[in-house]
Amino acid sequence: MSMRMGICVSSLLKVSCYSHKKKSVPYNLKEGQSRIFHEVPSGLNMEVIVQKSRNVVEDEKHYNPPLVFVHGSYHAAWCWAQNWLPFFSQSGYHCYALSLLGQGESDEPNDTVAGTLQTHARDVADFIHRNIQSPPVLIGHSFGGLIVQYYISSLGNDKLKENLYQELRGAVLVCSVPPSGNGGLVWRYLLSKPVAAFKVTYSLAAKGFQSSISLCKETFFSDTMEDHVVKRYQELMKESSRMPLFDLRKLNASLPVPSVPNSSLKVLVLGANNDFIVDAEGLKETAExxxxxxxxxxxxxxxxxxxxxxxxxxxxxxSWLKSLHN
Structure with missing residues (x-):
């Protein structure tokens, strides 16, 4: 019996048999990368693409922290594995890219959505708690950035039954949904850019990006990206998001993310000038x-x-990671 099948059988005692569907558009790992499956508290298995560095610094005072990457909606671990995992592993960092439940090669919960802000953050915390030996830097993109923010707000929370939330060396929020959610973004677009508001709503809420190369490019990429590359990513996005990441109504009702007064955690808030989804005001809100x-x-x-x-x-x-040594 394979290890994968063994995990499935043991999990039957805790959950009803889950669905695991391989993508019909597979992501082929690059040299030095491996794919593992981590069993989360629900008993389901979460895909993790790993790329370790051959020249990581292990000195206790100046060690290069492990990097744990969390994707946003319509993406999965592969979005980090394409460029950033090779880049950061070659720069001396062990890298771990997670696929949240219901995304990528991860198992699907027996529900209409993949999870909540709390369950996704807990799955990330469980992976770090059980697999990462030293405080990592947590890197989240878009809605993955919101999950990272919830993780930060849970650090040191004694009210949690199981405080799996391990100390972090730092956090990076990449084009992140702000702490109040995406409601402000939507209203700003409606009031100032109604055409853009229609496009982004059709592209994301109605999944219009899945059937239109031009809309997919406008939503996620620069004009200079070639159509055949956009098409490849478009296919991976479609296959990676078999179920919604959240119930957005319930998500927005649970926001804003709790504040963390007097936190000494170092946070990098990184935005993109040509971001079609998160505007400058949203970036400013997160930074403040x-x-x-x-x-x-x-x-x-x-x-x-x-x-x-x-x-x-x-x-x-x-550059920011290197500044953590100072």
Whole structure:
């Protein structure tokens, strides 16, 4: 019996048999990458793409922290594995990219949505608690950034039955949904850019990006990205998001994310100048929430880690990571 099947059988005692469907558009791992499956508290299995560095610094005072990546809606671990995992592993960092439940190669819960802000954050926390030996840097994109924010708000919370939330070395919020959610973004678009508001609503809420190359490019990427590359990512996005990440009504009702007064955690708030989804006001809100100045990368779109100039954001993060030693 394989390890994968063994996990499935043992999990039957805790949950009804879950659905695991491989994508019909598979993501082929790059050299040095491996795919593992981590069993989360619900008994389901979460895909993790791992790329470890051959030259990581292990010194206790100046060690390079492990990097744990959390994707947003319509994405999965592969979105980090394409460019940023090779980049950061070559720069001396062990990298772990997670696929949240119902996304990528992860198992699907027996529900209409993949989870809540709380359950997704708990799954991330459980992975870190059981697999990462030293405090990592948590990196979240878009709605994944909101999950990271909830993780931060849970640090040291004695009210939680099981405080799985381990100490972090830092956090990076990439084109993140702000702490209050996406409601403010939508209303600003409706009032100031009604055409853009219709496009972004049709593209994301109605999944219009799945059937239109031009709309997919406008939503996630720069104009300079070639259509055949957009099509490849479009297919992966469609296959990766078999069920919604959240129930947005319930999510917005649970927001804003709790504040963390007097927190010493270092946070980098990183935005993209050509972001079609998160506007400058949303970026500013997130930065003010953590008491930092936002960094906005020029000539890059929402999917900063996949865009034509993906190295721009990666270089900013690398410089920030090196500053953690100071």
């Amino acid at each position: 929430f953590y008491g930092v100045s936002p960094v906005c990368v020029e000539a890059v779109a929402h999917d900063m880690m996949l865009d034509t100039s993906w190295e721009k954001g990666a270089e900013v993060i690398l």
